[in-house]
Amino acid sequence: MFALIDCNNFYASCERVFRPDLNGKPIVVLSNNDGCVIARSNEAKNLGIPMGAPAFEYEKLFNHHKVHVFSANFALYGDMSNRVMTILSDYSPQMEIYSIDESFLKLKGFDLFNLQSYGEEMRKKVTKWTGIPISVGIAPTKSLSKLANRIVKKYPEQTKGCYIIDSYEKRIKALKWLKIENVWGIGRQHTKRLQAQNVFTAYDFTQLSDDWVKNNLTIVGLRLKHDLQGIPTLDLTEAQMKKNIATTRSFETNYTKFEELAERVSTFASSCAEKLRKQKSCCNSLMVFIHTNGHRKDLPQYSRNIVVKLPFATNSTIELSGFALKALKKIFKDGYAYKKAGVIVQDFTPENRIQQTLFDNRNERHIPLMQTIDKLNLQFGQQKIRLASQDTKRVWKMKQQKLSPHYTTNLNDIITINV
DNA sequence: TCTGGGGTCCTAGGACCC
DNA sequence: TCTGGGGTCCTAGGACCC
Numbered sequence: 001m002f003a004l005i006d007c008n009n010f011y012a013s014c015e016r017v018f019r020p021d022l023n024g025k026p027i028v029v030l031s032n033n034d035g036c037v038i039a040r041s042n043e044a045k046n047l048g049i050p051m052g053a054p055a056f057e058y059e060k061l062f063n064h065h066k067v068h069v070f071s072a073n074f075a076l077y078g079d080m081s082n083r084v085m086t087i088l089s090d091y092s093p094q095m096e097i098y099s100i101d102e103s104f105l106k107l108k109g110f111d112l113f114n115l116q117s118y119g120e121e122m123r124k125k126v127t128k129w130t131g132i133p134i135s136v137g138i139a140p141t142k143s144l145s146k147l148a149n150r151i152v153k154k155y156p157e158q159t160k161g162c163y164i165i166d167s168y169e170k171r172i173k174a175l176k177w178l179k180i181e182n183v184w185g186i187g188r189q190h191t192k193r194l195q196a197q198n199v200f201t202a203y204d205f206t207q208l209s210d211d212w213v214k215n216n217l218t219i220v221g222l223r224l225k226h227d228l229q230g231i232p233t234l235d236l237t238e239a240q241m242k243k244n245i246a247t248t249r250s251f252e253t254n255y256t257k258f259e260e261l262a263e264r265v266s267t268f269a270s271s272c273a274e275k276l277r278k279q280k281s282c283c284n285s286l287m288v289f290i291h292t293n294g295h296r297k298d299l300p301q302y303s304r305n306i307v308v309k310l311p312f313a314t315n316s317t318i319e320l321s322g323f324a325l326k327a328l329k330k331i332f333k334d335g336y337a338y339k340k341a342g343v344i345v346q347d348f349t350p351e352n353r354i355q356q357t358l359f360d361n362r363n364e365r366h367i368p369l370m371q372t373i374d375k376l377n378l379q380f381g382q383q384k385i386r387l388a389s390q391d392t393k394r395v396w397k398m399k400q401q402k403l404s405p406h407y408t409t410n411l412n413d414i415i416t417i418n419v
Numbered sequence: 420t421c422t423g424g425g426g427t428c429c430t431a432g433g434a435c436c437c
Numbered sequence: 438t439c440t441g442g443g444g445t446c447c448t449a450g451g452a453c454c455c
Binding site: 032056249293 | 420421423424425426427428429430437
């Protein structure tokens with residue numbers, strides 16, 4: 001059996017852990033730049049605030065219903081996630097952390113366990129130790145455990161936070177209950193195609209022929225079909241090295257000058273370099289993109305990206321920033337108001353297996369230099385050591401008007417309790 | 420005025436090899 | 438008039454996830 005454990009309204013719940021006065025009250029968490037809604041408490045969902053709602057369009061509604069609005073505090077969410085995952089890892093030797101708020105556990109050899117009480121126990125412990133509410137779905141396959149989890153979300157009281165699909169009847173009933181658009185792995189395009197075939201539930205989907213599914217939804221769809229039929233097809237996937245690393249941001253205001261954009265791109269490249277060094281990889285290729293604000297129909301639009309093959313694999317901040325700036329020069333055009341830019345590094349080689357080239361311009365001295373920079377930044381705080389091409393005066397700021405304290409990662413923000 | 424960020428996998432088609 | 442057969446690798450684009 002597989003268990004899927006999912007934190008309920010994760011970001012909103014993280015904020016509420018440290019603000020118990022907000023229990024029962026509507027909360028939303030906004031994306032970077034306080035742009036749009038990326039998490040909602042149940043109360044906020046009930047007010048009809050959709051996922052992805054632009055914050056400025058909903059400001060009136062927020063005020064009217066006294067919705068508590070938070071800027072994204074990823075330092076807090078990441079740390080809370082680690083705590084939850086650490087607790088869950090005690091419940092099975094085989095775990096796949098699927099996202100910041102979700103984990104699969106493989107329950108192999110648990111035949112003699114009462115899985116219902118096992119799931120309820122997980123839930124109690126996570127809530128007690130972290131304050132985060134979770135839902136547990138258990139079933140013979142991954143996609144069915146996803147489905148079981150969805151049932152818990154819909155019927156929290158009846159299920160006591162844990163639902164198990166362990167019989168043919170339960171599986172069929174659940175499949176008939178699940179709308180096709182809510183099936184894990186069926187997105188908007190597949191939904192359209194399937195509905196055109198009169199497929200409206202997960203059950204209908206499992207009744208299609210293998211051939212049709214494979215021809216129309218590729219091998220991925222076919223695997224999903226089998227998995228939903230109760231044939232374990234999707235296994236836990238090992239934590240792997242990342243294959244792409246991106247740092248991209250929208251800006252609070254539009255940039256028109258090359259220098260402004262260059263500073264951002266240099267910073268994004270530096271951030272990618274740091275992330276690369278963290279997983280001990282070097283990249284062989286890098287992409288820079290810039291674009292104007294697509295929502296502004298009144299302004300001239302421009303969007304371009306460029307992929308640069310590097311002459312050698314590197315994870316040096318200095319080198320990557322240099323390549324990124326050269327790339328930016330090639331695609332930058334005067335006369336546009338830029339809203340977003342990003343750097344994506346790809347095509348990785350392990351740090352210790354770099355292929356030397358005949359005419360290698362690679363600067364070996366960067367290796368100890370980067371190690372030193374990483375060490376200093378770890379000790380004295382992020383970004384203490386930066387390139388001169390980066391924002392040395394701290395001019396750039398993200399819009400984060402409702403940022404909560406870093407309760408668990410900054411000693412100055414730790415909560416005090418009056419006994 | 421204001422609309423997020425970061426990933427994965429698969430396929431078709433083109434370029435190349437013998 | 439007739440013009441082979443069997444491969445690999447790479448990439449862009451499209452689908453999906455949170």
